[in-house]
Amino acid sequence: MLENRRFIIQGVFVFVGLIFLIKLFGLQVADDTYRSKAERNILQRIIQYPFRGLIYDRKDELIVYNEPMYDLMVVPRDVQISDTTAFCNLFEITREEFDENLKNAKTYSRVKPSAFLKKISHEKYAQIQDQLYKFNGFYVNPRTVRKYTQPILANELGYIGEISQEQLNSDTAGYRAGDYIGITGLEEYYEPQLRGVRGASYKMVNVSGIEKGSFRDGAWDTVAIPGKNLLSTIDLNLQAYAEKLLEGKKGSVVAIDPSTGEILVMASAPTYDPNLLTGKNFGKNFKAIQADSTARLFNRAIQAKYPAGSIFKTVQALIALDEGVTHPQERIYCDTFSIGDHAPPGFYDVKKGIAKSSNNYFYELMRRVVNREIDSNTYKDSQIGMDKWAEGIRRFGFGKKTGVDIPGEEAGLVPDAKYYNKLYNNKPWKYSNVASLSIGQGELLVTPIQMANVAAIIANRGHYYPPHLVRGFKQNGKTEVIQYEKKTPGKGSDYYPVIIDAMASVMKETAPRAIINDIEIIGKTGTAENGLKDETPDHSVFIAFAPRDNPKIAIAVYVENAGWGGRAAACTASLVIEKHLRGYIKKNWQNRENYVLKGDFLDGKQN
């Protein structure tokens, strides 16, 4: 009887074995979540940072490059220093800093490396390199920082910095906290091209996070692909010259090659040295620049909105001719009663209107555009006409962004019927209420780059290419060119020679200082008023292109509070034009260069 109990016992043995096999089958074969959990345990992805793309100017001169820098890394567990004082002297830190940094590293991890000192310069590294072996537990980790060959172009290039939390939240490109990303300027706009493709290597780590070799012999690893180099349209020398001319002033210079839309110069003052926002002192310098009351991070070339001033008369003439409300041969009698005027009464055609800068002539031209008697009700007719006018103006690139390839551009303002309805609280208004627009005053606001673009349109006799700062990318010797579409804002090009003739004839009278005897500059001066309540001097404005045939450069210059356009702006423009076309500034009796650099355009009357 008791012998049978052996079978019960043996049965229990087998039963338990079977239970184990079933449970194990469930764990190992039926459920594969454990496999991925296991990989999560041991895999560490190590990012291989690619080199950020370089930026070249139009003549293949280097503008931005990467400079090697070094982070001193520490593994607290391995630290063995016989002479701490020597260590501190070598790295130029105090004993307290040493203790503090080491403590921080220990708090992070005793066995994993962390940065002990960040951004050690290349020069410094050369000094310490041969002594590093004395300090167990320390090693250097090379990385790069942005460097600029010249202290210019700051606001156009932008800078790079650690990615913000908001950017991380909305990111889809796979950035991680602590990554560097382009902030403003070309660095931001061309971030996708510049950043390159990060590589990753998969390492196995043990429970403490210490590396234990590559995973699957590197089958999953990818190599970092460097970013594309930017081929900028900027002429570095010309840019440097323009920035030098603007030094100590507030204003901007935008110069475009009209045949392509390539921006040769985009200068804004005051500005800063881009090398300040790179490397070790980024944080400190950024605070100082930001706190500066002269708004040094403000890119006037694309962000400043000014009243257009007299230079806008050229645009008004273009619209009137384009809309067919006048033709180049038509002479219109103008008195001086409709609007305040410096020009005498008499018969005016387009050429004479621009040459004499007759306010009443342009008052009449715009009236013809706005009031076309489509509707018998004057108010309604004004509304319809206003929209027609605004539409025409917008075609020439006003009231909207030019689409230049850096962020932060302002659209300016082109008022239309809707705008005035709101301004007058839906009470009726008519042309006479808005007529100051005809001479470039009033609510209209333009940016320097829009004006430079108009100069390019006139230079091209009726077409333009969207202004841009980058013409292509270069990678592994292969060049990739960005195509920009030709745009034709007006309906014809026949009337441009008339306008160009007018502009040429007016140079002698309004901007004698800017004349260069062997280079014909086709320009128009302007003086943008700050409005009635603003007591500061008017802004000096000048748009121009040169030479008359096959123009090579179209330019807009704004110098704030510098008075007449014929002085500050015109002289600056003529210097930039001469530098571009001739390559150097020919000495002449006027000595424009010293005049501009000195910056006393108001004959000492300023303030």
Next chain:
Amino acid sequence: MYFILVILGWLNIYASVYDPTQDLNILSLNNNPGKQFFWIGTSVVLIILVLLLDFRLYESIAPLLYGLFILLLIAVVIFGKEINGAKAWFQFGAFRLQPSELTKFATALLLARYLSTTGVKLSDFKNQMSSFVIMFFPVALIMLQPDLGSALIFFSFIIPAFREGLPPIYIIAGLAVIIIGTLTIVLEIETIAIILASVGVLWVLLTSKSLKNILLTLLLVAASIGFARGFEYAFEEFLPKYQRDRILVIFYPDVVDPQGAGYNLNQSKIAIGSGGFSGKGFLDGTQTKFNFVPEQSTDFIFSTLAEEHGWLGCAIIIALFIGLMMRIVFIAERQKSKFARIYGYSIAAIIFFHFTINIAMTIGLFPVVGIPLPFFSYGGSSLWSFTIMLFVLLKIDMHRTQVLMRG
């Protein structure tokens, strides 16, 4: 079969601590596989010694050995080295000895000797109690260390006792206690009461409806509910939190903190589960050798095996163990002497308990307690004790015909 298991075990320990970034010599005395090799070597010496000694000696020295190990168990609580919160080891240089391992051997011998004494019958209550004292006196001492795992092993002697005629009521009662205890952790006390009452009603309906039977059932049901309530109270109030968590994690693996109490089990399951059907290959297990699974060369050695050799490897090892236990039972049954048979069953039972509890805990069927897997887990005391126990049986088996002649 013994040698297969030992060699496999040794290689497995090597795999569990193998590190591709470090050159590890399997024979070096500075690491676990190297030390295990030393233990295996000494075990061979022990085997020779065991086989040379007279087979009758084991029966005669049983009381002496038992007494000696009881003294050692007392001594270890006083002088022992505390490791992981338990004073279970004597330290000799780099090596450690755990007296509770060999106490099992001594207890098996004494129990066998006692039960084979003429006139001792397990149907007799007094003799039952004497047997229980032999079995469970060491348990009390081991609980002083405290070493719950080793203490549990002594319950394995129920199996030989059962074979020799211990009334099944003890086992049924024991199982009932375990089942009700487990239920209280999972279910509400009211639910358990309803279940127990239903079982009682069913029992009465299926058997006799005599008053005596009804009253007895009523009493049992009441006692069970009382026990469940008491158990629940003890579980909540008296059990230290870490032990309570170790139990809870089995039922609620996702609720208990996976970095804390659930860590061992969670990582062990990941290691085992990632092994798949055929495993990652010898020395290619990542979870165990990179220390994600703690105690991977001792108590959790099974995870190394399962990770590197998959379900197939596990099946082979389980089959080997079952085969070994069956073989021992077969050997025990062919003995003519009652002493030898009981001793044989004791050995099978001890191995069975180690095997069951160890594997069950690595795959989450039993709370984590420190119990080695025979022949696999790193540890000299454990290997020595299993070697001695096994070869003493073989030695006795070799002389079974002599017993017949004498008897």
